[in-house]
Amino acid sequence: MEKTTIAIHKGTLKDSKTGGINTPVYTSSAYNYINKDDTCYPRYFNIPNQDAVGKKIAALEHAETGLVFSSGMGAMSTSILAYAGSGDHVVMLDALYGGTHHFATQWFSHFGIDCTFTGTSAEDVIKAVIPETRVIVIESPTNPLLAVVDIEKIAQFAKKNKITTIIDNTFASPVNQTPLDLGIDIVIHSGTKYLGGHSDLCCGMVACSHEKMEKILSLARVLGPSLDPRICSLLERSMKTLVLRVNAQTQNAMEVAEFLENHPAISKVYYPGLESFKGYEIAKQQMTGFGAMLSFEIKDKDPDKFIEKLRIVSPAVSLGGVESTICSPALTSHSKMSVQERQRIGVTDSLLRLSIGLEDADDLKQDIDNALKKSVL
Ligand SMILES: *Cc1c(COP(=O)(O)O)cnc(C)c1O
Numbered sequence: 001m002e003k004t005t006i007a008i009h010k011g012t013l014k015d016s017k018t019g020g021i022n023t024p025v026y027t028s029s030a031y032n033y034i035n036k037d038d039t040c041y042p043r044y045f046n047i048p049n050q051d052a053v054g055k056k057i058a059a060l061e062h063a064e065t066g067l068v069f070s071s072g073m074g075a076m077s078t079s080i081l082a083y084a085g086s087g088d089h090v091v092m093l094d095a096l097y098g099g100t101h102h103f104a105t106q107w108f109s110h111f112g113i114d115c116t117f118t119g120t121s122a123e124d125v126i127k128a129v130i131p132e133t134r135v136i137v138i139e140s141p142t143n144p145l146l147a148v149v150d151i152e153k154i155a156q157f158a159k160k161n162k163i164t165t166i167i168d169n170t171f172a173s174p175v176n177q178t179p180l181d182l183g184i185d186i187v188i189h190s191g192t193k194y195l196g197g198h199s200d201l202c203c204g205m206v207a208c209s210h211e212k213m214e215k216i217l218s219l220a221r222v223l224g225p226s227l228d229p230r231i232c233s234l235l236e237r238s239m240k241t242l243v244l245r246v247n248a249q250t251q252n253a254m255e256v257a258e259f260l261e262n263h264p265a266i267s268k269v270y271y272p273g274l275e276s277f278k279g280y281e282i283a284k285q286q287m288t289g290f291g292a293m294l295s296f297e298i299k300d301k302d303p304d305k306f307i308e309k310l311r312i313v314s315p316a317v318s319l320g321g322v323e324s325t326i327c328s329p330a331l332t333s334h335s336k337m338s339v340q341e342r343q344r345i346g347v348t349d350s351l352l353r354l355s356i357g358l359e360d361a362d363d364l365k366q367d368i369d370n371a372l373k374k375s376v377l
Contacts, residue, residue: 003060003175004243011055011236013048023052025233043224045217049232053205056239057195060174061187063207067217068232072170072190073099074225075204079186080135081223082215083164086112089132093120093149094345095142097168097190098333122153129161139168140177140286141279144295144329144353145346146270148279151286155183164212170194170320174207175246176289185212193320197238197245203227245322245358249292252364253356259365260296265372267299267350292356293319295329298372303328303350306375312359312367319355324364326354 001009013023026047031040040046045054050068058066069075080103084090092104094117104115114132118124120142129136136158140149151167158165166186167179173194179187189195191203204225206216220226227235257271272283273290283290298306307315307326316325317332327333334347342348356364 001059006059007056007242008240010059011052013052023049023233023236025049026229042229043226044221045226047229047232049229049236050227053232053236053239056236057174057189057191057205057207060178060239060242061169061207062178062180063187064209065213066205066207067213067220068191068227068235069204069206069220070225070227071202072097072168072188072192072204073103074220074223075188075190075206076100076166076168077103078220078223078225079166079188079206079216080137081111082219083166084111084113084135087132088112088134089114089116089130090135090137091116091118091125091128091133092137093118093125093139093142095120095145095147096137096139097143097170100137100139100168120147120149122150122157125149125154126157129157129163133161133163135164135166137166137168139171141171141272141283141291141293143171143293143333144270144351146171146272146277146279146293146295148272148283148286150282151179151184152182155179155185158185159183171293172287172291173242173246173320175243176250176291177287180207182286185209186216191235192318194246195239195242196235197242197321199316199318199321199323199325201231201234201238203231203235246292247289248358249356250289252358252361253292253294254290255361256354256356256364256368257294260294260368263369263372265298265301266296268297270295293353294356295351295353297348297350298352298375299350300377301350301372301375302377303352303375306371307352309371309374310367311370312363313354319353321355322358324355324357324359326352329353 054066116128189205271294
């Protein structure tokens with residue numbers, strides 16, 4: 001089956017009682033235990049609504065099994081802790097999502113876990129591995145500079161050395177990238193972004209083999225980051241249009257990226273789909289589409305005034321919704337970094353990150369062009 005069909009049909013539990021074609025919402029938090037091996041309970045991650053979306057993400061990611069969490073961070077922290085413990089070492093990209101980075105710097109020592117942060121090249125990651133390394137955590141493309149990481153090279157190295165690999169696949173979504181096919185062990189999503197897609201719910205997902213899921217599920221059942229069945233139902237509805245949405249958003253992003261690249265007020269565009277972009281060649285090999293996230297730098301204009309003058313694109317921190325949003329990484333995700341540190345990694349004050357939505361591409365280009373005209377220093 002193609003992804004478009006999978007997204008609509010996979011996992012649906014048709015209502016045998018009424019013939020309804022959607023998964024009914026199971027609202028109970030108390031279930032009969034007589035003659036049941038695994039009694040249903042929301043925190044056990046075994047309610048039919050949780051199962052329905054879990055099956056959908058598994059099929060989309062070419063995984064044996066999937067699990068829904070109450071947030072992307074719930075999925076990420078549980079998965080890392082399932083495979084790294086006291087005395088273990090973890091290798092992570094410098095450029096990982098801020099929450100994951102924060103989890104490592106603030107909490108790993110509490111669990112006795114040691115961590116090395118690296119650059120985004122496969123060589124950087126491999127160089128950081130030591131005999132105690134148990135887990136490698138990567139993300140591609142990264143936030144906000146869209147660096148493209150050579151997933152297969154890292155996955156193959158890790159396999160040979162029996163290291164568990166985790167990738168945050170939020171930015172690409174399963175529509176544009178399926179990392180398990182490249183040898184990665186565990187895929188994580190912030191479902192708050194493309195999977196939910198309408199900026200109205202918070203959830204996370206994990207997709208992997210049955211074997212890898214065992215520990216993750218066991219830990220998740222005691223940590224407890226489960227998603228309410230009512231929200232699972234909303235997520236299930238959203239995921240049915242995932243492929244259509246992401247494909248259209250990706251196409252829009254390509255148009256906007258090309259428009260920005262040729263705009264005199266823009267000095268640099270970061271988008272894996274531009275041939276001029278550093279990560280283009282690897283992106284072309286490992287992605288089926290280049291995604292709908294892009295960043296750019298404006299020159300001789302006031303970035304704050306620019307954002308204020310936008311009429312369609314809204315300033316907001318999250319991403320992946322049907323509505324286009326923009327944010328300044330220096331003022332949001334990277335605000336706690338020193339100016340020097342930000343400069344070093346390329347997050348300048350004039351860098352802006354765009355999440356391209358489903359609006360008409362010409363309207364988006366016009367909105368950006370108008371706002372640029374009105375944002376003279
Ligand atoms: C938002 C985000 C997360 C965290 O997800 P939550 O649902 O907010 O917990 C993790 N990784 C990436 C890339 C994200 O954008």
